[in-house]
Amino acid sequence: MGDFFYKIFIKDYRNIADPTVRHRYGIFAGVLGIFLNIILAAVKVFIGFISGSLSVSADGLNNLSDASSSVITLIGFRLSAKPDDYEHPYGHARIEYLTGLILSVIIIFVGFSLGKSSIDKLISPQTLEISLFTIFVIVLSIPVKIFSAVLNYSIGKKISSNTLIATAVDSRNDVIATVAVVVGMILSYKYQINVDGFIGLVVSLFIVWSGIGLCKETASPLIGERPDPVLVDEIAKIILSHEDVIGIHDLMVHNYGAGKIFASAHIEVDASRDVMDSHELVDTIEQEISNRLDIHFVSHMDPVVLDDEDIDAISQVISKVIKDFPEVGNPHDLRFINSRNRSRIIFDLVKSPGADVDEEKIVRVVNTALRELNPNYHTIITFDKSYTNL
Template sequence: MLDLVLSKFIKNYDDIKNPQVRSACGNFSGVVGIILNLILFSAKLLSGILTASISVTADAFNNLSDAGSSVVTFLGFKLANRPADEEHPYGHGRYEYVAGLGISCAIILVGVELLKSSIEKIINPEESTAITLLSVCILIGSICVKLWMFFFNRAMSKKISSSALKATAMDSLTDCIATSVVLIGLGISAVTGVNIDGWLGCAVAGFILYTGISTFKESLSPLLGNTPDPEFIDEIREIVLSTELITGIHDLLIHDYGPGRCIISFHAEVPYDVDILKAHDVIDRLERKIQEKYNCVVTIHMDPIAVSDEYTIELKEKINESLDSIDSALSLHDFRIVKGEEHQRVLFDLVVPPECKLKETDALNAVKEKIAQIDEKLIPIIHIDKICLECGGNIKL
């Protein structure tokens, strides 16, 4: 159904990897939101005036704030699609996240104002609100429209992987609940004569504030830098390890500059005894493959690994077993040996992730003790490596 609608308005609507198409989808969602929310605002405001209900009026202004949010969403996608320039070499993709913050602030402001109005009505109660057939039809129609908008925006968010549209979808679902509460309250007032309008207004304001705060957190997270999608990391790992010559991958970093705009870097392990020109060609082709598939910038560092030396393999396995006995969260990469006449230097990066129970220095000392137990002639040279939660992560192999 969604594809049928998009095909009528967006050319090449299915090419979501294309930034132009993605922006067009976001703009279309924004326009739909503006139109429908303005219609709902007008209808509910009329109903609120007819019934003299603060909760219905509060719900109407909630829809007005949603219309404003849709405007910000539209502008956010427009600005995010601007090309890179001298001052912003990585493009303007994060405008979409900034737009989400603006939407959140507007929602929170409306929620605060409506909460104040509702509290005033609780302190100074009025007569029970009147209920009319027109107001009931308007509210039921509003619930149906908002439910459709929830499914529409949720489908759009999944199609183009947009956190902004996901937040919009949840906002629509919250509106369905809020309007249902208002409708139930009007029914209770009509049957019992008890005016709970102010309390229901507080409930609606609470829903609005909850949505605004949740949206704010979700929009702020990618600006600060959050953990990449595990599925995306798995896809990268699968592509890399299915490439000829490459035996491992580590130090994967993903820098997010907006949806569909990221920089990926990692270390690819290759046998140390292969032809350097052939290995370089494999790395070049892998960079182009990932770049074309995900529309991103890719940088790969090539690490030569001794994959055929039996002593190196055996020693690495022993040290890995020692790491597991210390803490299963520990891992290593870039393992190599420099042989001397009396001693052998063992060099590797020790990954100490946040879930490790030991402090870095304690983990380092424990690993050195284990290596000394394996062979006193081994001199460990260990570099502590951390998983970068803000912009990516290491893959434990």
């Protein structure tokens, strides 16, 4: 169903990796959302005014808020497509998240406003004038919102837009709210049970709930989310696919919006290998990742000393001790600086996300174990934070 509309309204619709095509998808979704929601809002508010039904008017105002949301989404997609400039070298793609946050606040405000009106209606109920025609028109709006939800979700998944996915969830909630309105109207029409204020309150709660959900969805990437594990795995697989790579650590991924992902990693290579060859290797890896995954990738080359008896013995002792501390990972960046009176062992330990790590205890236990190996050993341990489990 979606491809039919995409083919008509979106040029080169299959090339979603192109930021321009992604922008067209967002514009299409925004314009369609504005059109559908304004039509629904006008019809429902008109019918609500004629029948005196607050719940119908509330549902119509909800559609109007959806239309304003689509306007903000449309503006967001336009602004986020602006090219990089001197003051914003990472681009403007995060504006899409910011506009989503703005519209979520608006939706929450509308929900509270309608909730207040519904409570007033509960306190002072009014006689409703409801006809089968009114019910019929409201029911007809349900397929429209289902269509909107499915299309927004489809586009959101296709172009990886949390804003459009959240809009789809909002449309789904509108369907549930509209069904609740219809139930209230049927009860009032058939059994003369006036639950209009209660139903209006339920609708307002759905609006608030939807706004809070949108707020969480859009605020999270602005605050900074953990990288997509699929992307992390793809980066690691490309790096480790090169036989001269020993390992990888300190992989970090920064997301500045769609098409604006920056990543870096420490790539471990044999210290005995020619430095120019190793440099050529990491350069090749950088280009491969950037081209295949469409991200900006840079790496740091970490030389690892192999087949050294002292370092092997030290590494075994550290790894054995660390097994008693599951909140930290295996050591990396291990360096051994040997002198006549004092030998320094320098390495990093990665802390698990959210773990309560007793760094002083770990340092004490590691030092004790290493000095049993050699009393002249002294450690310099850096505790790294894990961002990607690598």
